[in-house]
Amino acid sequence: MRRWILLCLSFFVVPAHAVLNIEITGAGEHQTPVSLVRFAGDAATAQGLLDIVGSDLIRTGLFKLVDPAGKTPHEPRDIRPSEWVGVEAVLIGSIQAMDDGKVAVKFRLLDLVRNAELLSQVVTAKEDQVRAIGHRIADMVYERLTGSPGVFSTRIAYVSRDEGVYRLVVADSDGDNEQALLTSKEPIMSPSWSPDGRQIAYVSFEKRRAMVYVQSLSSRMRTLIADFPGSNSAPAWSPDGTQIAMVLTRDGESQIYVANSNGGRLRRITYSDAIDTEPSFSPDGQSLLFTSDRGGSPQIYRVSIEGGSVERLTFESGNAFSPRFHPDGKSFVFAHFGDGVFHIAVHDLESRQTQILTAGGWEKKPSFAPNGKMILFATEVQGRGILATVSSDGRVKQKMVAQRGDIREPMWGPFLK
Amino acid sequence: MMKKLILSVLLLNLLAACSSNPPKEEVAEPATTSAATTEAPAADAQAATATDAQAAADAQAAADAQAALMEKNSVYFPFDVDAVQDADRETIMNHAEYLASHPDAKVRVEGNADERGSSEYNLGLGQRRAKNTKRALVLGGASDSQIETVSYGEEKPRCSEHNEACWAQNRRADINYSAQ
Numbered sequence: 001m002r003r004w005i006l007l008c009l010s011f012f013v014v015p016a017h018a019v020l021n022i023e024i025t026g027a028g029e030h031q032t033p034v035s036l037v038r039f040a041g042d043a044a045t046a047q048g049l050l051d052i053v054g055s056d057l058i059r060t061g062l063f064k065l066v067d068p069a070g071k072t073p074h075e076p077r078d079i080r081p082s083e084w085v086g087v088e089a090v091l092i093g094s095i096q097a098m099d100d101g102k103v104a105v106k107f108r109l110l111d112l113v114r115n116a117e118l119l120s121q122v123v124t125a126k127e128d129q130v131r132a133i134g135h136r137i138a139d140m141v142y143e144r145l146t147g148s149p150g151v152f153s154t155r156i157a158y159v160s161r162d163e164g165v166y167r168l169v170v171a172d173s174d175g176d177n178e179q180a181l182l183t184s185k186e187p188i189m190s191p192s193w194s195p196d197g198r199q200i201a202y203v204s205f206e207k208r209r210a211m212v213y214v215q216s217l218s219s220r221m222r223t224l225i226a227d228f229p230g231s232n233s234a235p236a237w238s239p240d241g242t243q244i245a246m247v248l249t250r251d252g253e254s255q256i257y258v259a260n261s262n263g264g265r266l267r268r269i270t271y272s273d274a275i276d277t278e279p280s281f282s283p284d285g286q287s288l289l290f291t292s293d294r295g296g297s298p299q300i301y302r303v304s305i306e307g308g309s310v311e312r313l314t315f316e317s318g319n320a321f322s323p324r325f326h327p328d329g330k331s332f333v334f335a336h337f338g339d340g341v342f343h344i345a346v347h348d349l350e351s352r353q354t355q356i357l358t359a360g361g362w363e364k365k366p367s368f369a370p371n372g373k374m375i376l377f378a379t380e381v382q383g384r385g386i387l388a389t390v391s392s393d394g395r396v397k398q399k400m401v402a403q404r405g406d407i408r409e410p411m412w413g414p415f416l417k
Numbered sequence: 418m419m420k421k422l423i424l425s426v427l428l429l430n431l432l433a434a435c436s437s438n439p440p441k442e443e444v445a446e447p448a449t450t451s452a453a454t455t456e457a458p459a460a461d462a463q464a465a466t467a468t469d470a471q472a473a474a475d476a477q478a479a480a481d482a483q484a485a486l487m488e489k490n491s492v493y494f495p496f497d498v499d500a501v502q503d504a505d506r507e508t509i510m511n512h513a514e515y516l517a518s519h520p521d522a523k524v525r526v527e528g529n530a531d532e533r534g535s536s537e538y539n540l541g542l543g544q545r546r547a548k549n550t551k552r553a554l555v556l557g558g559a560s561d562s563q564i565e566t567v568s569y570g571e572e573k574p575r576c577s578e579h580n581e582a583c584w585a586q587n588r589r590a591d592i593n594y595s596a597q
Binding site for chain 1: 525532533534535536537540541542545548569572573577578579
């Protein structure tokens, strides 16, 4: 326990079998002091669980983990409030092995200020799913203490490039548990999650030009949905999962089209002599954000999915790329390029204000976590592409450094249903 | 076999000569049997009979011409610009003339961009550069159907440092001859 707290204090968490190292800077405006007590039961399993819940909570910058200092309560009656001064909430619980090889994890979150039980739950799973259980517990703790659903159980997708081999990777939101969905000697771009999290659309150059595929995560079966002459790219799912917006050059310039998610019933949305690309559906499915250089430099625009009039949204000096809606539809995140660097920025649709969230660098391809609280993007450290996140208010930043290769084109997945 | 090839090459050259003006579409469909004339391997040439020696030499000359052409097969663009530059006029004309006189030759024009943009925007930019390079080749006498355009955007950089010398290398379109 002490060793683990030290690791957390150094803001450098290295879970077992980690593919990525995680470095966190900054803190939330208010950090809730929370104590996590190692659960009763098998010590190794309990420690593994604690590490996952702890690193999940720490990464948000919203919590301060308080060392239980040798106290090991497992039931509410074991807690004497006088021993927990300065701690707002404490997580306790136990792990029980069951006959069928599964484990039952019983846990409680107690509010020591108001002397109330915030959570009391039992989660059962196979013993090798400790990571998943840990993320679920962290999700519930996060939701009870912040009011927003946690995103620790969600997944991310990205492309890794290592010595000429491209891999389309799906991983847990902390970068661990990575699985390659596709390996290719030719580039892969623009992974896009279906709203149910079961499929990923992406661009692959395996047939020597850009074509759009849709692949199932469970069966690994995939469908080529766009192979028109020229480039086929930038897939984006509609919120109901029935349609995919994409960019085709089959009629000349890069223009935005919408098709059914199997590629059928294709219809053109934009008509310009410019590059119109990177469509992103609004949460209500009625409009698309996109990047266009129709005004002379790349900026963000909006168009109804019925087509028709186009509204320019950004008027930045420099260029604006890669818009993605906040889940509430009231703002969007984009990559701003100016004075030789990329920043991650958020544009509020009502106030029409743009806020730069990051210090700047090779920061590209932002996407919101499904709770809207964090933004995942690609950046670079010492010439290598890595994943990074920033909280939506810009206060908390973390970098996830892969042990090898270049990481690009990240996209945060949806809540799993 | 070689005679047939020579004949078809001659025919095609004649056809091309007659049709340097539109209509282009019909002319540009080469007989599939004529493929590979420009790349007769040297080993075969030595084994050929005396009558075929000249043909082999011609083929070798053609291969040499193409090899010389390939030494300069890239055209370069300023930042966020997709128009072919005057500096590359000679490169374009050399390839256009070669394509015009070798109607069975086919090229893939591959457009590329530097990293200062999103990968998708750069894919669009590379596509434009490829398309404009193709247009310049066609204006120079190449046939529309000899040229395929593709874009790699910023996905296949020739140089991977963050500086102008490197970016300038990556803002280019490559004229690559297809293996026949």
